[in-house]
Amino acid sequence: MPDSVRPRSIADLPPQTAAAPETAAQGRARFFNPGNAFNVILPAVPDVAFTAEPARALDPATPTGLIPCDISDVLECPFPATSPFVLASYGRIRAGESLAMDVAASGIVHFVIDGVGSTVSGDETIAWSKGDVFITPGGVPETHTAGAEDAVLWIVTNEPQFAFERAQAPAPGTAPTPVVHYPAAEIQRQVDLIYDIGRGQEIPGAAVIMSSDMQVESRNALPTLTVAMNTLDPGVVQRPHRHNSVAVSLVVSGTNCYSKVDGRKKMWSPYATTITPPVAVHSHHNEGDERAFFLIVQDGGLFYHARAMGFAFVDA
Numbered sequence: 041m042p043d044s045v046r047p048r049s050i051a052d053l054p055p056q057t058a059a060a061p062e063t064a065a066q067g068r069a070r071f072f073n074p075g076n077a078f079n080v081i082l083p084a085v086p087d088v089a090f091t092a093e094p095a096r097a098l099d100p101a102t103p104t105g106l107i108p109c110d111i112s113d114v115l116e117c118p119f120p121a122t123s124p125f126v127l128a129s130y131g132r133i134r135a136g137e138s139l140a141m142d143v144a145a146s147g148i149v150h151f152v153i154d155g156v157g158s159t160v161s162g163d164e165t166i167a168w169s170k171g172d173v174f175i176t177p178g179g180v181p182e183t184h185t186a187g188a189e190d191a192v193l194w195i196v197t198n199e200p201q202f203a204f205e206r207a208q209a210p211a212p213g214t215a216p217t218p219v220v221h222y223p224a225a226e227i228q229r230q231v232d233l234i235y236d237i238g239r240g241q242e243i244p245g246a247a248v249i250m251s252s253d254m255q256v257e258s259r260n261a262l263p264t265l266t267v268a269m270n271t272l273d274p275g276v277v278q279r280p281h282r283h284n285s286v287a288v289s290l291v292v293s294g295t296n297c298y299s300k301v302d303g304r305k306k307m308w309s310p311y312a313t314t315i316t317p318p319v320a321v322h323s324h325h326n327e328g329d330e331r332a333f334f335l336i337v338q339d340g341g342l343f344y345h346a347r348a349m350g351f352a353f354v355d356a
């Protein structure tokens with residue numbers, strides 16, 4: 041190679057190809073090096089709150105349908121995504137109407153923001169009402185039907201994780217979760233139990249973690265997703281901490297609450313979906329006068345399995 045065209049560093053080399061490929065497969069090979077392969081800069085997961093999407097979902101003028109919290113353009117993902125591995129959407133279902141879904145994900149997490157209705161998943165039916173959480177297996181078509189009034193659901197999946205690997209939906213009967221229902225009154229009973237017994241400050245929050253008989257060993261809802269109803273009493277600050285999982289959270293209730301994420305204050309608003317970026321130092325604050333509730337979905341199962349959760353308290 042003449043000196044005039046010789047790169048000064050291997051970092052300046054373009055992708056290399058075989059000099060004399062003998063087959064089409066050899067012709068497809070590309071070669072990089074530590075100088076030009078490890079400097080791909082992906083956009084950071086932003087510290088954002090979605091407020092327009094819940095406003096639209098709660099607007100009586102909005103027709104039945106799914107409203108995704110999709111920032112795939114920001115994340116530069118070629119598929120809808122709220123975070124690299126998680127997609128949150130609002131489902132509005134007008135009274136008496138139905139919303140059908142069939143997703144390539146290992147499971148679907150639902151929270152009932154408003155209304156009464158039912159969901160058919162395979163041969164099981166769940167009758168739900170406001171405040172319920174229910175989880176259904178991916179790869180099984182499901183239909184949500186609202187009762188006499190309009191209903192709004194918060195719906196979270198790991199579809200981006202499947203899309204990233206071009207994975208197909210699990211075959212019927214093979215998803216890693218059954219249909220699981222956590223009625224609002226039972227969630228409240230579990231929250232009360234936690235407050236009755238109390239905890240030390242080494243336990244990072246007053247939350248109910250939702251799992252199932254099938255996932256009891258993992259303590260997760262799905263192999264890669266964790267689901268928790270977190271709570272915060274008036275005047276309480278949840279101790280600052282960080283973890284490598286992203287949190288996609290729904291503000292369920294509470295007034296005058298906010299999060300601090302890497303020093304920035306982010307006010308809560310009713311039924312907003314908020315992202316806590318991975319690794320960011322964050323704390324939650326309740327300066328109102330009632331117990332606050334927020335439902336958190338994290339891709340924590342991925343990091344637990346990789347032995348790379350990276351949880352740490354970061355006290356100021």
Ligand SMILES: [Fe+2]
Nearest residue numbers: 281283287322
């Ligand atoms: Fe956290």
